[in-house]
Amino acid sequence: MTSKSHVHYSHRGLRHHKISNLxxxxxxxxxxxxxxxxxxFVSAKFFAFKGIIGVGDxxxxxxxxxxxxxxxxxxxxxxxxxxxxxxxxAISSRKVESILLPVFDILESVPILVFFPVIILFCVSYxxxxxxxVLIISLNMIWNIVFACxxxxxxxxxxxxxxxxVFRLSLWQRFWKITLPALFPYILTGSLLAWAEGWNMLxxxxxxxxxxxxxxxxxDLFGIGSVLVQASVDADTKMFFGAVIMIILxxxxxxxxxxxxxxxxxxxxxxx
Amino acid sequence: xFLSGNHSCEPLKNIxxxxxxxxxxxxxxxxxxxxxxxxxxKDIFLSLKEGTFNVLVGRSGCGKSTLLRALAGTLxxxxxxxxxxxxxxxxxxxxxxxxxxxxxxxxxxxxxxxRAIEEELSKMKIxxxxxxxxxxxxxxxxxxxxxxxxxxVKPKLLLLDEPFSALDTDTTRSLxxxxxxxxxxxxxxxxxxxxxxxxxxxxxxxxxxxxAGKIKEELPLSLPRPRSEEDPNFLGFARRIxxxx
Numbered sequence: 001m002t003s004k005s006h007v008h009y010s011h012r013g014l015r016h017h018k019i020s021n022l023x024x025x026x027x028x029x030x031x032x033x034x035x036x037x038x039x040x041f042v043s044a045k046f047f048a049f050k051g052i053i054g055v056g057d058x059x060x061x062x063x064x065x066x067x068x069x070x071x072x073x074x075x076x077x078x079x080x081x082x083x084x085x086x087x088x089x090a091i092s093s094r095k096v097e098s099i100l101l102p103v104f105d106i107l108e109s110v111p112i113l114v115f116f117p118v119i120i121l122f123c124v125s126y127x128x129x130x131x132x133x134v135l136i137i138s139l140n141m142i143w144n145i146v147f148a149c150x151x152x153x154x155x156x157x158x159x160x161x162x163x164x165x166v167f168r169l170s171l172w173q174r175f176w177k178i179t180l181p182a183l184f185p186y187i188l189t190g191s192l193l194a195w196a197e198g199w200n201m202l203x204x205x206x207x208x209x210x211x212x213x214x215x216x217x218x219x220d221l222f223g224i225g226s227v228l229v230q231a232s233v234d235a236d237t238k239m240f241f242g243a244v245i246m247i248i249l250x251x252x253x254x255x256x257x258x259x260x261x262x263x264x265x266x267x268x269x270x271x272x
Numbered sequence: 273x274f275l276s277g278n279h280s281c282e283p284l285k286n287i288x289x290x291x292x293x294x295x296x297x298x299x300x301x302x303x304x305x306x307x308x309x310x311x312x313x314k315d316i317f318l319s320l321k322e323g324t325f326n327v328l329v330g331r332s333g334c335g336k337s338t339l340l341r342a343l344a345g346t347l348x349x350x351x352x353x354x355x356x357x358x359x360x361x362x363x364x365x366x367x368x369x370x371x372x373x374x375x376x377x378x379x380x381x382x383x384x385x386x387r388a389i390e391e392e393l394s395k396m397k398i399x400x401x402x403x404x405x406x407x408x409x410x411x412x413x414x415x416x417x418x419x420x421x422x423x424x425v426k427p428k429l430l431l432l433d434e435p436f437s438a439l440d441t442d443t444t445r446s447l448x449x450x451x452x453x454x455x456x457x458x459x460x461x462x463x464x465x466x467x468x469x470x471x472x473x474x475x476x477x478x479x480x481x482x483x484a485g486k487i488k489e490e491l492p493l494s495l496p497r498p499r500s501e502e503d504p505n506f507l508g509f510a511r512r513i514x515x516x517x
Contacts, residue, residue, distance in 0.1 A: 160368050160370065162344070162346045162368070163370070165345065166344050166345070166346060167383070181370070184372075268372050268405070270371065272371070272407060
């Protein structure tokens with residue numbers, strides 16, 4: 001992350017102050033992330049304090065939700081990068097669009113569980129449990145981002161798209177300075193849906209270890225989803241409800257501290 | 273620096289083309305958005321003398337904006353050759369400003385330096401709005417930013433795509449005067465698309481009338497400036513052009 005801050009002076013004093021990228025990263029990424037962590041941590045301690053669950057269980061739930069969040073985050077980043085790239089590829093020409101869009105439509109409508117045997121065969125059986133979980137979550141998340149971005153790319157006004165070419169910006173500059181910001185509101189909408197589906201798929205993804213031999217460590221694919229399933233198997237009602245509440249709480253806190261501020265910011269990126 | 277041939281051609285080496293080619297030439301240009309349907313531009317031959325103010329007029333859908341885009345290099349004609357300077361700039365219909373950037377950043381994003389930005393914003397009387405986002409500007413102010421952005425790259429050829437069509441009469445008149453003043457000082461070539469014959473007569477050295485993708489007439493104007501809409505010659509030209517459209 002490079003810090004790029006410019007302060008320009010003219011005869012009328014301070015004229016232009018550009019917000020640095022480091023400041024943007026702190027405000028839009030680190031601060032919400034920190035607030036989510038604090039909120040979830042305080043809530044877990046509250047449950048433990050009230051005696052709803054034991055202190056050890058609260059700590060376990062915190063670790064589980066952290067592990068799951070990390071898994072979802074990695075799957076999301078993969079979906080985001082490939083999703084935007086696939087959308088750009090799909091609308092690169094009418095010919096490519098006529099081929100790729102029907103393919104995307106079919107792939108999106110195929111239930112994710114169809115890929116289960118293949119994933120188990122290639123990833124789980126070789127011990128790549130986390131890779132398998134991330135892959136299965138990514139496959140579920142990606143189409144929301146792809147279709148949101150395709151819709152967004154079609155809505156970029158012709159003149160705005162022409163600005164980069166007329167003023168001779170490089171392909172990368174056109175993507176970074178025009179296309180990506182113009183896509184921001186659509187990426188955000190796709191991301192919201194992707195995360196919602198990601199939480200759903202998480203529980204399925206984190207029980208993948210049941211498909212492998214017992215030689216694997218019990219900590220494999222540890223997360224809030226696996227805790228939830230284990231509590232259900234063990235008929236541990238307290239732990240089960242603790243896990244459910246922890247998922248709901250995490251989703252709400254992420255929504256309040258991450259998505260809502262980003263949705264407000266995205267208004268600035270919309271065309272009139 | 274001038275380029276020879278269409279936009280994809282490499283510059284010719286060892287020849288200073290600036291000394292030879294002074295005009296902008298469109299030779300036998302034809303373009304179709306879809307080759308199965310009709311051509312949007314058909315057999316266009318056009319020559320624009322360097323330093324002149326030219327206005328393209330015609331009905332909606334006659335190919336004015338398509339011709340402008342072909343010159344700007346944002347679409348490639350299937351047939352023909354364009355000889356045009358390398359540094360072309362465009363003023364778009366509604367400014368085409370990036371809404372997430374301030375006025376200053378809209379000029380900075382195309383690679384302009386601080387001094388050049390402040391100079392152009394000052395010239396267009398919008399320096400005080402440099403930290404304002406486009407959505408908080410009026411139509412006239414947005415168009416001033418659009419013109420400032422187009423001028424900041426010091427173009428040899430300035431293309432304007434119906435830049436004043438959405439503005440009120442007073443703002444349009446004021447911007448006409450400023451555009452004429454900038455053009456006289458800079459000596460650049462201008463090609464503007466307009467649906468208003470009166471606007472074309474107020475500004476142009478040459479009016480190019482387009483109809484159904486073809487150039488119907490090129491009318492060099494010798495009316496002295498400043499021009500008046502009450503001038504009988506002006507009215508005579510206006511009647512003649514309107515009959516052609």
